[in-house]
Amino acid sequence: MTIRHVSEVEFGVELPVFEPDTSLDNVRRFVRAAHWDGPRFTDHDAARKEGLPGALVPGIMSQGFLAAMIHRWAPDALIENVDTVFRAPVIVDEAYRIAGVVTDIDAAAGRVEIDLTVTNEKGETRVFGTATVRLPA
Amino acid sequence: MTKSLDIDALRERFLMKDFDEQVFEFSAAELVDYASSCGELAPRYTDPAHPEFQAPPTFATCLRPGRRLPEGFPNLPGLGMDAGKAVAPKAPILPGVPLTARSHLHDIYAKTGRSGRMTFLVTRMEIYDPAGTLLANADTRIVIREKPEA
Amino acid sequence: MILDLHAHSIKSDDGRAKVQNYCQWIRTRNIPIDGFVLTEHRQFDNESDYGELGREYGLTILKGSEVETEYGHVLVFGVTPALQAEFDFANIRLPLRQVIEACERHGAVPVPCHPGRPRVGMHAHLAEHGVPEGVRIVETLNGGSRDEEDSIAQAMASQYGYRGIGGSDAHIVSHIGRCATRFPHAIHNEQELVAALRAGEFEAVTFRT
Numbered sequence: 001m002t003i004r005h006v007s008e009v010e011f012g013v014e015l016p017v018f019e020p021d022t023s024l025d026n027v028r029r030f031v032r033a034a035h036w037d038g039p040r041f042t043d044h045d046a047a048r049k050e051g052l053p054g055a056l057v058p059g060i061m062s063q064g065f066l067a068a069m070i071h072r073w074a075p076d077a078l079i080e081n082v083d084t085v086f087r088a089p090v091i092v093d094e095a096y097r098i099a100g101v102v103t104d105i106d107a108a109a110g111r112v113e114i115d116l117t118v119t120n121e122k123g124e125t126r127v128f129g130t131a132t133v134r135l136p137a
Numbered sequence: 138m139t140k141s142l143d144i145d146a147l148r149e150r151f152l153m154k155d156f157d158e159q160v161f162e163f164s165a166a167e168l169v170d171y172a173s174s175c176g177e178l179a180p181r182y183t184d185p186a187h188p189e190f191q192a193p194p195t196f197a198t199c200l201r202p203g204r205r206l207p208e209g210f211p212n213l214p215g216l217g218m219d220a221g222k223a224v225a226p227k228a229p230i231l232p233g234v235p236l237t238a239r240s241h242l243h244d245i246y247a248k249t250g251r252s253g254r255m256t257f258l259v260t261r262m263e264i265y266d267p268a269g270t271l272l273a274n275a276d277t278r279i280v281i282r283e284k285p286e287a
Numbered sequence: 288m289i290l291d292l293h294a295h296s297i298k299s300d301d302g303r304a305k306v307q308n309y310c311q312w313i314r315t316r317n318i319p320i321d322g323f324v325l326t327e328h329r330q331f332d333n334e335s336d337y338g339e340l341g342r343e344y345g346l347t348i349l350k351g352s353e354v355e356t357e358y359g360h361v362l363v364f365g366v367t368p369a370l371q372a373e374f375d376f377a378n379i380r381l382p383l384r385q386v387i388e389a390c391e392r393h394g395a396v397p398v399p400c401h402p403g404r405p406r407v408g409m410h411a412h413l414a415e416h417g418v419p420e421g422v423r424i425v426e427t428l429n430g431g432s433r434d435e436e437d438s439i440a441q442a443m444a445s446q447y448g449y450r451g452i453g454g455s456d457a458h459i460v461s462h463i464g465r466c467a468t469r470f471p472h473a474i475h476n477e478q479e480l481v482a483a484l485r486a487g488e489f490e491a492v493t494f495r496t
Contacts, residue, residue, distance in 0.1 A: 012315040018176060026174050033170035034199040035161075050229040059222060064175030069178045079194040083223035085301050085458070098176075103308050103460035113308075115461040117197070118483065121496065124433040127388050130303045220301065255379055256302065281302075 015100035055092035077087035084129030156207035165232035191229035197273035291323035293454020318464035322347025364397035365481035387421035403439030427451030430465030451492030
């Protein structure tokens with residue numbers, strides 16, 4: 001269901017989950033656009049030499065996934081704040097789940113708070129955070 | 138050195154004072170790639186022909202200061218960890234518009250114990266357009282777990 | 288009665304959840320717990336009184352703490368002013384022995400949490416520091432555990448005869464109640480929680496899906 005107005009939002013509702021493209025090609029495209037190009041994001045072997053489990057999906061890309069999830073749910077949502085905590089690495093070429101749930105609604109102000117998580121296939125939380133979004137009355 | 142580090146003095150000396158300024162500019166193609174690779178579908182982020190075309194709302198967090206900490210800031214001994222990032226967009230970031238990003242330490246605080254301490258540094262980058270309009274705030278939180286005294 | 292014994296609110300540096308939203312979430316989503324304990328990092332919240340909020344939602348909301356020792360993180364239940372005078376909760380390298388002894392003197396219960404987690408869990412420090420004396424309970428189910436962390440915790444508990452509790456380690460609203468602890472009787476306050484933990488009649492339960 002696409003959300004257009006704050007009155008359509010219910011406490012506890014889950015936003016539609018999406019599985020982001022964490023392929024090396026897509027991450028390369030992202031880091032070039034962000035001016036973050038570097039082997040720890042684009043080269044598994046180079047990342048492992050740094051002691052990492054593999055090439056990393058940058059934390060800022062995970063933030064981008066989370067914002068994209070919000071817009072897929074509510075295309076007109078105005079994101080006022082996204083606050084994320086990076087708990088564990090998100091690895092290129094691995095499968096993740098981008099999820100969100102509504103945890104607070106201020107109908108008068110048109111504001112909604114959303115819990116955000118990036119979890120791996122084992123259900124482990126790699127990134128969590130919250131977003132505040134504004135929706136038309 | 139760890140014991141002599143005075144958080145109040147650090148706050149007095151460094152807080153709310155710009156220590157870095159960078160100018161960035163991004164093309165429409167870069168903004169599209171940024172948004173599309175993150176899975177954005179909304180045309181205002183993916184279609185340069187859209188009348189409200191702009192960078193996606195978390196974009197400001199990709200801007201990096203030239204230096205992480207102010208000149209003269211003491212070297213805190215310990216393990217620095219990225220404790221998170223927050224972004225608060227205020228106005229659209231547009232392609233081809235020079236972005237001036239000024240950084241300051243927004244907060245410094247410590248959780249102090251008798252034998253160790255964690256120091257939290259919150260760096261805020263404020264992004265402005267050429268007219269001086271604030272476009273976004275992007276906060277980076279670093280926590281430094283100080284090493285035990287030798 | 289089922290209590291989530293490990294949760295953080297916005298009072299913790301990395302907590303993003305308001306306590307009222309935890310309550311709303313539990314009731315709206317029918318999370319099968321009867322309450323939770325706020326165990327804020329490196330502090331005890333002396334200011335907040337959640338009694339009215341708890342009555343409004345029919346939930347037991349208690350307060351504890353999560354302190355840091357050379358063996359990793361330790362939950363403390365039954366915090367009193369006298370216990371707070373015994374050691375500095377903000378100290379990130381508290382000697383575990385000091386915490387345990389202070390808890391014994393002041394009627395509190397220390398519980399090493401996520402003990403199977405690298406760096407911040409007790410198991411990772413056994414080789415260096417040895418098996419600590421005085422530990423009776425550890426957290427064997429933690430809602431934030433990754434990989435084999437809970438299995439390591441459970442194996443360690445089995446090896447050394449520790450009882451196990453469960454807690455969500457929630458930092459955001461939607462994670463409350465992922466793991467919890469089942470008690471045979473109702474618990475209304477911190478003293479009753481301490482008594483129940485000392486009686487050893489409890490079991491860790493998980494509601495992770």
